[in-house]
Amino acid sequence: MNSKTIKILIAILTIIAISIILIVILIPKKVENTPNEPSKYSEKATKILKDKDIFKEVDKLDYSKTLEVLLEENKFIDKYLDDYTKIDYKEIDDFSNTINTLLNKDYTYQEINYILNNYLSNIDILLNMKHINILEFKDITNFDINKLERYLKYNEDNDYDLKTVVTYVNIGLDLEGYSEYKTYTLEEAKDITILVNKYHKLPDDYEPDDLVSLSYNENYKLRKEAAEAFEKLTNAGILENVIFYPFSPYRSFATQNILYNRYKQVDGEKVADTYSARPGFSEHQLGLAVDVRSSNLSDNLTTEHYNWMLENSYKYGFIIRYPKGKQHITQYIEEPWHIRYLGTELATKVHDSGLTYDEYYDIYMENR
Ligand SMILES: [Zn+2]
Incomplete structure (x- = not known):
C-alpha cells in the first residue's frame, strides 16, 4: 500500500468512527423526544414518568x-402514584419524606390532606407514632394534638367515647390530682370565671381586693359582686320558704392551710383530698364560693333545698360546683352545699349544659 491509500483508508475509518459515535449519542435522544408531547411536568419529572410508562x-x-x-x-414510590396526585402540596422542609412516611404508615390521602391542613406545625407527633384515625377527632373542638398519646392511652384504659376521653384528659383526669397543675398569676386570679381545681392553683398570696361582708354575719365575706348576688339568692329562697344559711364563704390561703392539715391529721391525706382542697386549690380562696346549709344548727343541706338550689341558683349567678354523681370529674365527693359564683350569664350556660364546670371550662373557655 502506498501512503495515499493509507491516508484514504484512515479518512474512511475516521468518518466511520465519527458516524458510529454520532449514532450512539444522538439516536436514543431522538427516540426519546419523539413524539415531542407537551407536558405539564418538568423535564425531569416527565422523563421519569415516560421511563415508567405512566x-x-x-x-x-x-x-x-x-x-x-x-x-x-x-422520592417517587410507584404504588403511591394515585395518592400523590390527590395530596395537596405544602411548602415544608422534607415534604417528600413526610408524605412517604405517612403513606408508609397507611394514612390515606384524605387523612394526609387533613393533617397537612391542620397539624403542619405538630406533624412530628404523627410521624413518630403508628397510624391513628385522626379523622375521628375531626369534630372534637377541644382536641389538642399535643395530648394525643394521653388520649390514646386513656382511651385504652377506659370505656368512654372519644369526645369524653378528650375532655377528661384535657381536665387532667388521666393524671393524679395535684401531680401537674397550672398556677395562675395574681392578675388571672381576679377573673370571676376562673377555674380552680386540683389542676389549677391560685397564687399563695392571692387575696381578693373587693371582699365585703354578708348581711348574715359580718365575718363572712365574699367578693362584692358575689355577695350581692348571694343576698338576692337568699331572698329568693325566703320567698319560696327555702331558708338556708351561709357558713363557709371566703377563706384565705392560710385558713385553708390550717383546715386542710387538720383534716389530713384526722383522716389521712388520701381521704382528706376527697373532701378538702389543699391550700391554693380551694374555690373559697377566690371569694366566689360559699357553703350553705339548711339550718344554722347542722351543716347539711336538705334534699329539698338542694333541688331548689339546682333549679334556681344559676338565675342569681351560682352553680352547684360538686354535684351528685360527678365525683370522677370534680375529684371531690358530692358537696351539694358548695355553690360557686360565675355571674348570671355564665352560670346559666353551665347549668343548661348539664356539665360540671371543669368540663364546661375545658370545652368552651380554655384557650378561647
Ligand atoms: Zn365549700
Whole structure:
C-alpha cells in the first residue's frame, strides 16, 4: 500500500468512527423526544414518568405539584402514584419524606390532606407514632394534638367515647390530682370565671381586693359582686320558704392551710383530698364560693333545698360546683352545699349544659 491509500483508508475509518459515535449519542435522544408531547411536568419529572410508562395515564389528570416534587427529588414510590396526585402540596422542609412516611404508615390521602391542613406545625407527633384515625377527632373542638398519646392511652384504659376521653384528659383526669397543675398569676386570679381545681392553683398570696361582708354575719365575706348576688339568692329562697344559711364563704390561703392539715391529721391525706382542697386549690380562696346549709344548727343541706338550689341558683349567678354523681370529674365527693359564683350569664350556660364546670371550662373557655 502506498501512503495515499493509507491516508484514504484512515479518512474512511475516521468518518466511520465519527458516524458510529454520532449514532450512539444522538439516536436514543431522538427516540426519546419523539413524539415531542407537551407536558405539564418538568423535564425531569416527565422523563421519569415516560421511563415508567405512566406518562399518558398521569397526563390525563390535573397537574399535581406533589407528584412533581416527589419525582424531582427521586422520592417517587410507584404504588403511591394515585395518592400523590390527590395530596395537596405544602411548602415544608422534607415534604417528600413526610408524605412517604405517612403513606408508609397507611394514612390515606384524605387523612394526609387533613393533617397537612391542620397539624403542619405538630406533624412530628404523627410521624413518630403508628397510624391513628385522626379523622375521628375531626369534630372534637377541644382536641389538642399535643395530648394525643394521653388520649390514646386513656382511651385504652377506659370505656368512654372519644369526645369524653378528650375532655377528661384535657381536665387532667388521666393524671393524679395535684401531680401537674397550672398556677395562675395574681392578675388571672381576679377573673370571676376562673377555674380552680386540683389542676389549677391560685397564687399563695392571692387575696381578693373587693371582699365585703354578708348581711348574715359580718365575718363572712365574699367578693362584692358575689355577695350581692348571694343576698338576692337568699331572698329568693325566703320567698319560696327555702331558708338556708351561709357558713363557709371566703377563706384565705392560710385558713385553708390550717383546715386542710387538720383534716389530713384526722383522716389521712388520701381521704382528706376527697373532701378538702389543699391550700391554693380551694374555690373559697377566690371569694366566689360559699357553703350553705339548711339550718344554722347542722351543716347539711336538705334534699329539698338542694333541688331548689339546682333549679334556681344559676338565675342569681351560682352553680352547684360538686354535684351528685360527678365525683370522677370534680375529684371531690358530692358537696351539694358548695355553690360557686360565675355571674348570671355564665352560670346559666353551665347549668343548661348539664356539665360540671371543669368540663364546661375545658370545652368552651380554655384557650378561647
Ligand atoms: Zn365549700
